[in-house]
Amino acid sequence: MNTKNIEKQFQILRTLLAIAIATAVAFIIIYFIDDNPTATIKEFVLGPLQSRRKIGNIITNMTPMLFVGTGVCLIFSANQTNMAVEGGFFVGAMLASVAATMIKLPTPLHIPLCLMAGGVAGAAATAIPTFLFVKYNAKPVVSSIMVNNMCLYVGLFVINHLIRDPGAGFLASYKFAETSRFPEMVKGTGVHYGILVGIVVLIVGYLYLNKSKAGYEIRTVGRNVDFARYSGIHVSRVITKAQLLGGFLAGMGGAVEVLGMYKRFQYQALTNHGFDGIMIGIMASYNPKMLPLAALFLAYIRVGADCMQRNSNVPVELANIMISVIVIMIVAESFLYKMKHRRIVAAAGKELAGKEAA
């Protein structure tokens, strides 16, 4: 057993253990606040599988995550902590809504146009922290959070002044043109064709990041920026590219979400889809290959928490607590370090003994 395999093993072990601990935490919380914990836990674990509608909910939950998650993989693989994917998702949804309400086109053109509009808006959101970093070395950790707020208010401003439907009775846009909406794919489940676009995006994202020269550049810059510069890679260009593409995908995710799930734009606040993307990105180690699994997991416990909330007094936020615990455990690099080191020592000793015997 060589060191590389031990490391891989421990990464899997750590993730599984993180999930187990998070689940245990969730159960303990349920146990303390609920009168009938067994039934509630059962609802939480098995609820999402109880009906076609709920399975559909898992898939519709996953759909925007695939876009934002792939975008996050691109951005964070370049080691840029640009969280403007959150705002990017929002303005993407906004600009797509503008395109969906103000333009008339046949469906085969209208949907792509809305997706493009969403993508461009999303890229614009991540472009701001990128520019500030490349030009003035302002850390995106801070600037991107500011940008998220900007996105929220710019988005609401546009909706309010350009496409607000005064007859709706609340802050919402006019209805989207039918030609711009994703049709339902499976009757009675809410699952729409956006999931197919998401799968394509995921596969293309995987190939781009792991198999193309542009992806090689992004990963190399992310792992060791000095080495990249030394090798002749144009670092700021690569950083910019990764973040614009990541923002584009996040914005596109916003477009797909509103056009698939809603009849009009009706968000009043940031939606947290961006941070969901970051969380599943972390769980997948920023590798699109593992992303569907992470997205499925997050979507599943979201729906589970929702089922549980309907039948008990445990709030839906429990899912967020679980995810937070998992992310913390995965990010904590020293978690299980000692055990791993002992394994490495033992393996190295055995290998040495083997060599001597030979």
Next chain:
Amino acid sequence: MELNILSMEHITKVYSNGFVANKDINFSVHEGEIHALVGENGAGKSTLMKMLFGTEKPDQGRILLHGQEIHIDNPTVAISHGIGMVHQHFMLVPSLSVADNLVVGMEPKKNGLYDIAKAKEIAKEAADKYNFHIDPNARIRDLSVGQKQKVEILKALVRGAKILILDEPTAVLTPQETKELFIELKQLKSLGYTVIFISHKLNEVKELCDRITILRGGRMISVEEIAGITELDISRKMVGRDVRLDIEKKPAVAKQTILKVSHVNKVNNLGKQVLNDVSFCIPGGVILGIAGVEGNGQSEISEIISGMERTFDGEVEVNGRNIRNMSVRQLRENGVAHISEDRMTYGIVGDGSISENIISDRYYKKEFQKGLLMNQKKIDDLVTDLIEKFGIKCDGKDQPARMLSGGNMQKVVAAREFTNNADLIIANQPTRGIDVGASMFLRNKLVELRDLGAAILLISADLSEVMEVSDRLIVMSGGMISAYFEDASQVTEEEMGLYMLGLKQMSPGEIKGVSN
């Protein structure tokens, strides 16, 4: 006097990349002796000493001081037990004075404030007591390397060290400074101090030390009285086989000029002139060595030529083209390869596979593309071939580079930099910290590439390396070229030392030869 003041028993240390640095080592020193710890690079000397100083912890074994088992969890504990260490890379604050550096972490206080006068007094007393000639008021950054080393030694002594560990102290010194250091160390010995002297320079060990412990491949090979062992025996035990340490070299055949550096000046961000009117040329087929104590402008010159540093005055031409406005990629395409002195920062990407490390300068080329994606098969073939040609010991091309030993990491760097058909190869400290086998391999490769017509700039702090491998030599001191030797084989180390220290300086007329 007590015989074994300190002993380490059955010490084993495995790094988290699976590398066994120490295996069941027994090591002990007598009170009041100078004890040599020798071995090749990578034999485990530094690791063993790091455990003694508390910067690493052993996985097995125990450490006894005066027969009592002690647990050295961190350097503070080591110091409290009277163990002090002088690192090869100095741990000093350049902008502070000698006195400040000596008392750092144990500053004398007066009314709750730092008592500068008292600090100076402590510094002066210590310098007098041990007969070290050091001005307590001088700033560290104005001191020479030899003086900085004295400050490091004093720093350990002021903290009450009775056992001093010196990690390759002479590696950074000129022959003259080395002599001075030896006098001081012998004086410390006569005062009852115990010194552990890490080195791989056997003549020095022979001259200075009382006993010797030899390590090889992470194991203890033998402990001897220095009087009873010859240099040849030591080197045999160190290497374990007969290694040819000389380089086979035909006379150089100079071709047309490839690198031309003219009147390069550079002022660093502290306002110090680090390069002062440096001019030289290298024709194809020639190895030009730059000798000098580290920090005399060698790093700057290599960074400028490799395109990593842009702010300088003067002209640099490669293959007749001015490099000033070239990106690193353009420069590499114009025939420049570069082995950086900082392997871990620039030379490799630790989390990347061996394969990803080797292709970093050529991944974008057409031959490695297949449609929109990279041609993985072609890359795999190339990398598999290079791993074999360069004898990189690994578990395969997908192994992360950080899991390799230093020597194999450097071979990965070489597998990249030596195979891109470069006309100019900048090799900055190519063999620093790697084992003899890998070092010899790299040196011979450089000569081989020279014979194929490449111009090679070899920068090395290892005097014997730079003298043996180079065809022509320049010495740098204080940012200037202080000497030029047309024939590197006709120079003695002592003579070089004088130029390295800046005690001698050739006239511009004598140096001019290097620019033609």
